Amino acid sequence: MSNRFTLTFTAEPQHIDELGHVNNAVWVDWIQQIATAHWSAVAAPEHQAAYVWVVTRHEIDYRGNVGLGESVTAETFIPFPPTGARFDRRVDFRGPDGKVIVSARTTWAMIDKASGRLARVRDEITAPFRPFAEETA
Numbered sequence: 001m002s003n004r005f006t007l008t009f010t011a012e013p014q015h016i017d018e019l020g021h022v023n024n025a026v027w028v029d030w031i032q033q034i035a036t037a038h039w040s041a042v043a044a045p046e047h048q049a050a051y052v053w054v055v056t057r058h059e060i061d062y063r064g065n066v067g068l069g070e071s072v073t074a075e076t077f078i079p080f081p082p083t084g085a086r087f088d089r090r091v092d093f094r095g096p097d098g099k100v101i102v103s104a105r106t107t108w109a110m111i112d113k114a115s116g117r118l119a120r121v122r123d124e125i126t127a128p129f130r131p132f133a134e135e136t137a
Contacts (some may be wrong), residue, residue: 003077003129005038009093010071020067022136028058031091031104034074038089050113051080051125056086057107064101072101082121085109090133 009030032055041130050060066103068073072093087108093102112136 001032001043002134003072003131004075005034005041006073007034007037008071009033011066011068013068016068018040019065021067023108024060027062027093027102027104029073030093031058031060031106033135034076035089035106038076038129042094043125046124051119052111052113053108054111055088055106056109058104059106060102060104062102064095065100066095066101073094077081077133078126078129079105080127081132084113085118087121087126088116 011022015022015026047076063115065101072095074093076089076091078087078115080088082088086107089106089108091104091106092100095101110119110121110125111117
């Protein structure tokens with residue numbers, strides 16, 4: 001059993017840089033889009049109303065590129081339980097051949113909307129994101 005979430009992204013003219021492929025900043029935007037979509041798809045409505053996530057770290061490996069009109073499938077999952085207010089997320093982008101061309105590990109911190117302060121990620125918040133990848137290995 002796993003709890004992975006996928007989206008497809010297609011390179012449009014505004015995504016392409018002077019080298020003819022998707023700009024690195026676009027990959028970061030797509031990482032945020034899939035992370036936000038995953039949260040919106042599975043988190044309890046009361047948690048979505050009470051909390052917001054902010055990125056504290058991105059670590060991205062680029063192994064390939066895509067050009068105009070090409071699509072990638074992004075898959076995200078949570079590899080490990082949270083630590084305090086922080087939750088790591090993995091995002092892999094696969095080309096049409098199924099090979100990972102961009103891989104990211106990002107760290108997000110949960111903010112309580114009412115107070116604007118960091119909030120510990122409790123078990124009931126993590127429940128819809130389980131099992132964590134380490135629990136299925």
